[in-house]
Every structure is written in structure tokens, then in C-alpha cells.
Amino acid sequence: MTAEAAGSDPVIDVRGLVKRFGAKTVVDGFSIRVERGEIYGFLGPNGSGKTTTIRMLCGLLTPDAGEGTCLGLDIRTQSAAIKRQVGYMTQKFSFWEDLSIRENLDFVARMYGLPDRRRRVGDALDRLGLAERQAQLAGELSGGWKQRLALAACILHEPRLLLLDEPTAGVDPKARREFWDEIHALAETGLTVLVSTHYMDEAERCHQIAYLAYGKLMTHGTVDEVVAGSGLHTVAVSAPHLGRVAAELEGRPGVEMVAAFGTRLHVSGTDRAALDEALAPWAGRADVRVEPTGPTLEDVFIHLMNRSTDNFR
Structure with a gap:
């Protein structure tokens, strides 16, 4: 969180949000508070309600129950005013492939009715490193450059809140890192960011x-808080024939998950004594190394998925 965010009024403050589509409850009793300048990540399996939740938070969808504010405005009665202050980057590239980068940005600026259009487009081109490619057709861009164009379009109207729906799917690691560096730079200016990611x-x-898991908020906080609050214990096992060891450990009392990480297994459970007992036969072997390690966020993610029930099943 930026220093400016501390002690300020929240950008988002919602309680008990519910959204139904037909007989299915897609979001069930969601409450959250997001401060100015925060980057807030939404995780969960496909169909868990992440995108629906984000759209309700910024007035793009009306909740069936619940209340709250976004940017100090009521999400039910002032959604039009909220939308004007939001930049939304969808998962699918949605710009005109037969227009150049500059032409795309100029078109978006016209749609917003922005004054001083040429300067704003030029600033966005410079900020996202697009100036040298501004004449290139959008359809010729790689995934990483399309991502930069989409982000440039999102910030043209200087929004106070940025929504990113799985923005880096299919993008190489270097482009993903550069994208996140830019997101952090934007957050430092006071822009609040909501992002869904896998x-x-x-x-x-x-x-x-x-x-989120199938409409319900399972946990929230900093990454360290979420990992610490999971109640999960993880032990790393290094041994020859890891596949054989994994098969023997699966299903033992105290062992809830076994996952291969390179040359080691992560063996996890919520009952530390039972987990140690399950691993005892291997702990004394000369060719096996058994050592406690902290659970990763991925361990916690899978653990939470295993605990949740698919409400679309």
C-alpha cells in the first residue's frame, strides 16, 4: 500500500454483495474494503465469480443484494458516475486491428470526448513505450505489445480506478514483468487497481x-496473512523415484496434498502431528531428505480449492 493510502477514505467499501443469474448464486455475501493506491488481486478457479464481483464493485453490474460505495459513490444509484472514472481492461483484446496504435488511441480519446486529445495520446504513447511503434497496425502486434496498447487506452481519460481482468494471459514473462512494473508505477500516483489473475x-x-471460490470469499489479506492463516503445514521431500514416493504418500492420514516441484515433493496437511507421522517412514532413510518448509501461495490456492464446493456442478 502507498503511504498516501494510509488513513484515507476507502476507494471501495462494500458489504454483503449478492449476484444471481437464474437459479445460480454467482456471488454470495461478498464484503471488502480497498484503499486508495492499493493493487488488489482476485484469485479463484474458473467460474468462481471474480469477474462478476469486480463488475459489481465499479457499477458495471447491479447487485441483487448488498450495498456499498466505489470512489465515494453509491454502487446502486450512482453507477453512471462511477463508470466515467474507471478504466477497464478486458481479457480479450478488443481494439481495431486494421488501425494503427495511434489511430486506436485517438479513436478512444474521441469516444471519451477528451479535450487536448493530441497531447493525451502522445503522453500515453510515451508512457507505455509505444511512440516508436505508433504507426504499426494493431493486428500486427505481439501479445505483449497489444497489452501495452490496451493499458494505454485504459488510462487515457485519467481514471481513478483501473480494472484488469486476467490482463497477462498468453503473454511472455518479460512482457508480464514490464506490465507489472508499470502497474506499480501507476499505483504510486494514487491509482487503485483491481486485478483478477491465475x-x-x-x-x-x-x-x-x-x-473467491464459487461465489464465496474464502480469505483475504496480504499474501503473508493469507498463507499464515491457511493453517497449512508443508514439508519438502527429496528422494530418488519421487513418483513412487508420491504414490505411497497419497491418501495417508494427515496428507492432504502431494505436489511435485522440480526435484522435490511438497507434502501438505493441516494436522502437523499426523503429517509428521505419515512421513516418519521416510525421515530416517539415508537417501531421503525430509525438511519443513513454508507453504507457497500455490499450496494454499490448491488447499482452498479442495475445500470449496462447485455450485455449478
């Missing part, structure tokens, strides 16, 4: 995260 390394770059 990448654990991206979640770890958020100031706070929320884990």
Missing part, C-alpha cells in the same frame, strides 16, 4: 489479495 507470482505482487 498466476501466483502476479498475486504476490499485489498489496492485498482475495480468494
Whole structure:
């Protein structure tokens, strides 16, 4: 969180949000508070309600129950005013592939009715490193450059809140890192960012995260708080024939998850004594190393998925 965010009024403050589509409850009793300048990550399996939640938070969808504010405005009665102050980057590239980068940005600026259009487009081109490519057709861009164009378009109207729906899907690691560096730079200016992601390394770059599973908020907080609050214990096992060891450990009392990480297994459970007992036969062997290690965010993610029930099943 930026220093400016501390002690300020929250950008988002909602309680008990519910959204139904037909007989299915997609979001069930969601409450959250987000401060100015925070990068807030939303994690969860496909169909967990992440995108629906984000759209309710900024007035793009009306909740069936619950209340709250976004940017100091009521999410039910002032949604039009909220939308004008939000930049929304969808998962699918949605710009005109037969227009150049500059032409795309100029078109977006016209749609917003922005004054001083040429300067704003030029500033966005410079900020996202697009100036040298401004004449290139959008359809010729790689995934990383399309991502930069989409982000440039989102910030043209100088929004106070930025919504990113799995923005780096299909983008190479270098482009993803550069994208996140820019997001942090924007947050330092006071822009608040909500982002949904499946990448654990991206979640770890958020100031706070929320884990949703099939409409319910399972946990939220900083990454360290979420990991510490999971109640999960993880032991790393190094041994020859890891596949055989994994097969023997699966299903033992105290062992809830077994996952291979390179040349080691992560063996996890919530009952530390039972987990140690399950691993005891291997702990004394000369060719096996058994050592406690902290659970990763991915361990916690899978643990929470295993505990949740798919309400669309």
C-alpha cells in the first residue's frame, strides 16, 4: 500500500454483495474494503465469480443484494458516475486491428470526448513505450505489445480506478514483468487497481489479495496473512523415484496434498502431528531428505480449492 493510502477514505467499501443469474448464486455475501493506491488481486478457479464481483464493485453490474460505495459513490444509484472514472481492461483484446496504435488511441480519446486529445495520446504513447511503434497496425502486434496498447487506452481519460481482468494471459514473462512494473508505477500516483489473475507470482505482487471460490470469499489479506492463516503445514521431500514416493504418500492420514516441484515433493496437511507421522517412514532413510518448509501461495490456492464446493456442478 502507498503511504498516501494510509488513513484515507476507502476507494471501495462494500458489504454483503449478492449476484444471481437464474437459479445460480454467482456471488454470495461478498464484503471488502480497498484503499486508495492499493493493487488488489482476485484469485479463484474458473467460474468462481471474480469477474462478476469486480463488475459489481465499479457499477458495471447491479447487485441483487448488498450495498456499498466505489470512489465515494453509491454502487446502486450512482453507477453512471462511477463508470466515467474507471478504466477497464478486458481479457480479450478488443481494439481495431486494421488501425494503427495511434489511430486506436485517438479513436478512444474521441469516444471519451477528451479535450487536448493530441497531447493525451502522445503522453500515453510515451508512457507505455509505444511512440516508436505508433504507426504499426494493431493486428500486427505481439501479445505483449497489444497489452501495452490496451493499458494505454485504459488510462487515457485519467481514471481513478483501473480494472484488469486476467490482463497477462498468453503473454511472455518479460512482457508480464514490464506490465507489472508499470502497474506499480501507476499505483504510486494514487491509482487503485483491481486485478483478477491465475498466476501466483502476479498475486504476490499485489498489496492485498482475495480468494473467491464459487461465489464465496474464502480469505483475504496480504499474501503473508493469507498463507499464515491457511493453517497449512508443508514439508519438502527429496528422494530418488519421487513418483513412487508420491504414490505411497497419497491418501495417508494427515496428507492432504502431494505436489511435485522440480526435484522435490511438497507434502501438505493441516494436522502437523499426523503429517509428521505419515512421513516418519521416510525421515530416517539415508537417501531421503525430509525438511519443513513454508507453504507457497500455490499450496494454499490448491488447499482452498479442495475445500470449496462447485455450485455449478
